[in-house]
Amino acid sequence: MSKKEKKSIFRKYNFRWVLLISLWTFFSAAIFSVITDSLVTNLDILMAFIVLVVVISIGVIFDTIGIAVAVAIEGPFHAMAANRIKEAKHAIKLVRNASQVSNFCNDVIGDISGIMSGAAGATIIFKLIAEYPLLNSTILNIILTSLIAAFTVGGKALGKSVAILHNEEIIFKIAVLLSFFESNFGIQIFKNNKR
Numbered sequence: 001m002s003k004k005e006k007k008s009i010f011r012k013y014n015f016r017w018v019l020l021i022s023l024w025t026f027f028s029a030a031i032f033s034v035i036t037d038s039l040v041t042n043l044d045i046l047m048a049f050i051v052l053v054v055v056i057s058i059g060v061i062f063d064t065i066g067i068a069v070a071v072a073i074e075g076p077f078h079a080m081a082a083n084r085i086k087e088a089k090h091a092i093k094l095v096r097n098a099s100q101v102s103n104f105c106n107d108v109i110g111d112i113s114g115i116m117s118g119a120a121g122a123t124i125i126f127k128l129i130a131e132y133p134l135l136n137s138t139i140l141n142i143i144l145t146s147l148i149a150a151f152t153v154g155g156k157a158l159g160k161s162v163a164i165l166h167n168e169e170i171i172f173k174i175a176v177l178l179s180f181f182e183s184n185f186g187i188q189i190f191k192n193n194k195r
């Protein structure tokens with residue numbers, strides 16, 4: 001294999017992105033797990049359940065965004081850009097970088113929220129057993145783990161349907177957010193290159 005072919009394979013599969021996102025996931029998963037664990041540990045049972053629901057919801061929302069970006073096409077956003085809608089350029093960047101956006105939303109945030117919901121669930125079980133010693137820990141563990149799995153999978157199944165049917169609206173809303181952060185805070189997610 002020639003050097004040129006090796007370079008094109010490296011560019012095609014974007015190994016730098018793979019390495020970067022793997023490292024970023026490792027550190028962010030560790031940080032967010034510690035934050036969630038300390039939050040849930042220091043809250044009462046009701047508030048711990050609310051944190052758990054929020055964590056599951058974040059995973060579902062980001063999964064929906066990742067699917068929307070993966071199935072979208074650029075055409076409608078080019079029409080918006082032609083009508084001088086400034087957010088359209090951010091929408092085009094999202095669609096052009098669908099692989100990275102989808103990977104970040106579905107895999108990175110999805111896996112982190114899965115880890116965090118598991119940790120939160122385990123902490124809630126310990127809290128329930130400490131407060132109600134007569135509860136059977138095995139049955140409680142099975143019930144709570146099954147509920148977390150059911151809500152996560154069910155939520156993502158609903159999110160996927162919404163993403164496929166309303167991908168343009170979802171992407172445009174994310175583009176509005178990106179435009180806001182860029183205009184007000186100078187935070188630029190994607191470089192201003194054409195492809």
